[in-house]
Amino acid sequence: MKRVLDMRIREIEINDYDEMYRLWTRIPGIGLSSADSRSNIQKFLLRNKGLSFLCLEGEKLIGTVLCGHDGRRGYIYHVAVDEDYRGKGIGRALVEKSLNQLKTEGINKCHLFVLVDNSIGNSFWTSLGWTKREDIFVYSKANLINKLQY
Numbered sequence: 828m829k830r831v832l833d834m835r836i837r838e839i840e841i842n843d844y845d846e847m848y849r850l851w852t853r854i855p856g857i858g859l860s861s862a863d864s865r866s867n868i869q870k871f872l873l874r875n876k877g878l879s880f881l882c883l884e885g886e887k888l889i890g891t892v893l894c895g896h897d898g899r900r901g902y903i904y905h906v907a908v909d910e911d912y913r914g915k916g917i918g919r920a921l922v923e924k925s926l927n928q929l930k931t932e933g934i935n936k937c938h939l940f941v942l943v944d945n946s947i948g949n950s951f952w953t954s955l956g957w958t959k960r961e962d963i964f965v966y967s968k969a970n971l972i973n974k975l976q977y
């Protein structure tokens with residue numbers, strides 16, 4: 828018999844961190860770093876209230892989207908859906924929630940980063956109508972915080 832899913836989407840709270848982090852660590856394609864510590868995610872959620880969402884089946888966390896903006900452009904991170912629940916429109920629904928919230932805050936454009944070899948991720952964003960930029964390189968600078976404080 829086909830199982831009926833009891834799914835709902837709600838805003839992410841910092842209390843969801845442990846379960847979210849567990850989901851992210853078991854999903855290839857989600858690049859994690861020190862930027863994803865509990866305190867950094869807490870700062871991110873505080874600075875970007877109402878923009879990041881998760882999907883639950885019952886009490887089980889099965890999907891996430893982190894979204895923020897800097898006043899000019901929106902940014903999306905960590906769109907992840909538990910492998911057992913893929914292909915049911917959950918990823919699309921999470922992204923739509925965040926984009927609708929960006930719209931209400933007057934943000935007209937959103938960017939995201941996908942690893943070049945993440946074929947599932949790249950197909951997903953293409954299916955959702957996002958444009959892959961061929962005209963931009965991403966430049967990064969690390970170690971801005973000098974660990975030796977005098």
Ligand SMILES: CC(C)(COP(=O)(O)OP(=O)(O)OC[C@H]1O[C@@H](n2cnc3c(N)ncnc32)[C@H](O)[C@@H]1OP(=O)(O)O)[C@@H](O)C(=O)NCCC(=O)NCCS
Pocket residue numbers: 854855856857904905906907908909912913914915916917918919920940941945947948949950951952954955
């Ligand atoms: C990418 C991911 C979030 C998709 O979640 P999902 O809930 O299965 O996606 P949806 O069911 O909402 O699919 C939306 C669209 O993407 C396309 N898509 C999803 N997975 C796909 C795949 N494996 N291959 C090709 N297209 C795919 C679907 O065709 C669908 O288009 P349609 O609605 O026109 O049929 C999920 O596979 C995942 O967590 N992947 C690992 C993490 C990752 O790569 N995240 C994105 C990079 S930041």
